[in-house]
Amino acid sequence: MRKLLHFIKPHKNMLAGAVIFLFFNNFTAMFIPTLTAELINVGVANRDIPYIYRTCILMLTVAVLGGVSAIVSAIMASKATAGFCRDLREAVFIKAQQYSLTDFQTIGTASMITRCTNDINIMQRSGMMFLRILLPAPLMTIVGLTLAFRTNVRMACFFIAVIVFFSIMAYLIGRKAIPLFQQLQRRMDRLTYVLREGITGVRVIRAFNREEFEKNRFVESCHDYREIAVKTGRVFAILLPSLFLILDLSVASVIWFGGIQVTNGSMEIGSIFALIEYLTIILFCGVMAVMGFMEIPRALSSAVRINEILNLTPEIRDEPASDIKSNTRGTLEFQDVTFQYANAEEPVLSHISFTAKPGQTTAIIGGTGSGKSTIANLIPHFYEIHEGKILLNGIDIRKYPQKTLRDRIGFVPQKAFLFRGTIESNIRFGKQDATIDEIHAAAKVAQAHDFIEGLENGYQSYVAQAGSNLSGGQKQRVAIARALVKKPEVYVFDDSFSALDFKTDSLLRKALKEEVRDSALIIVAQRISTILDADQIIVLDDGKVAGIGTHGELMKSCPIYQQIAATQLSEKELQGKEDHSHEQA
């Protein structure tokens, strides 16, 4: 929790101001009944009109000062809590950017989003409650009791008895309510999760006619939530009226016993008004504090969830700054790499070795789940490897600061992801200071220029969230242009041509070959036609290298490759390509 307290520090002045003004406001609230008592006991009793005027003006001044200080305190408190939450959100986001993909998997992407939004909101609301309700409650009680003792000792003792009874009641009811609140939060988590799946997966749900099933799942979650919400509501239905009943009965008792004392002449009539006000303020603060107190467990569980993010040490950290000097460019080497996902029982890659040279195309092919994307993801150091080495220009990628390494790599993921904005802004994502000519050139190589020009607003056309208003092939081409505009040393295309038609695929590969003469090109592919011309093809089988060579070489030596080719290529293509490879050799 100390980490979270650290975020309060920059706002401590604002907080201190909020507390000071709040206390001032509370003092004025307590001072007014005292003035009322004097007004009645002295001014009215003695028919002293000037005294009544003076006291009324004083009461008015105190009320105005109290009101102003309440406003100032509320503004300062909201500035402090909102600032605290802004800083916290920023820190959580920055921390998340340092996470490796394994770290993301540990916490879960959906949970990261809920923590960064909902949990921080809960903390902000609870912070406000603590500042404005919980913190002043004990002080108001002390001040109220002191004033009550000054007014009438017997009545003050009665107040203490009421406060103790009130606290016991609040404790007993609160003890029942707090676990219900925690349960409510967990059920809300589930409800959000079911809702998110139902909305993001709407296409699949409709395609498989699973609307009824999803509806039932959601309705069930709503019922679960309702069940606990009703129980919580029931507790509140008992809690609030009970506490207010205590308040009303206590006030009635003050009037009763106070009246007797006034009749005896042992107390003045104005004092009854003051005592009623003191007790009302104390108990009202108490009711509010009980409500605020219920929020604490919820805020604590949110704080724990946020702390988890801040405390997680990223799996991949940059080594102390070292000079990365090398005379070569674009040579990537895997040396006996074995890799296992954190939550997996066995390695997904075993003893992988190959070298991708600049100007050459290295293709990776294999069955689904054979580990192709995993190899692609290891190149930009998204995951930490524990056995073997990956070298860029002869230097272990772990020695590179992550930013330097990724600056040298143009990565196109399997699922083309675009950001909301324009086509231009998405391509520019690869190089912030790219000129418009560079953007056009990259789009031309990616075979995207023509379709972009065909859109109503060309490069300024709107791209919806995650590129949902573009087709799969259009998205892939914009994502490829984004990598090309960087002009990196190593290109990694993770099955990035899968949504392209054969003609576009072939045009793109041809343009790519001409464009990236001094960079290494690594292409993960499912379609053998995409990689027939590659300088070397790595055939993966169950995480192991089953063969490396050109198409022609593999057709002779690698049975797995032969199987893939046989299922994907026609007789004519097989024949033609083998002859072609012979000639090349």
Ligand SMILES: Nc1ncnc2c1ncn2[C@@H]1O[C@H](COP(=O)(O)OP(=O)(O)OP(=O)(O)O)[C@@H](O)[C@H]1O
């Ligand atoms: N994040 C992950 N955590 C645990 N296991 C994973 C993770 N990602 C992939 N795997 C597993 O690793 C294996 C290799 O996956 P990978 O995505 O590299 O295969 P692939 O050859 O690219 O498959 P495809 O052609 O279907 O995309 C699979 O068995 C998969 O279940």
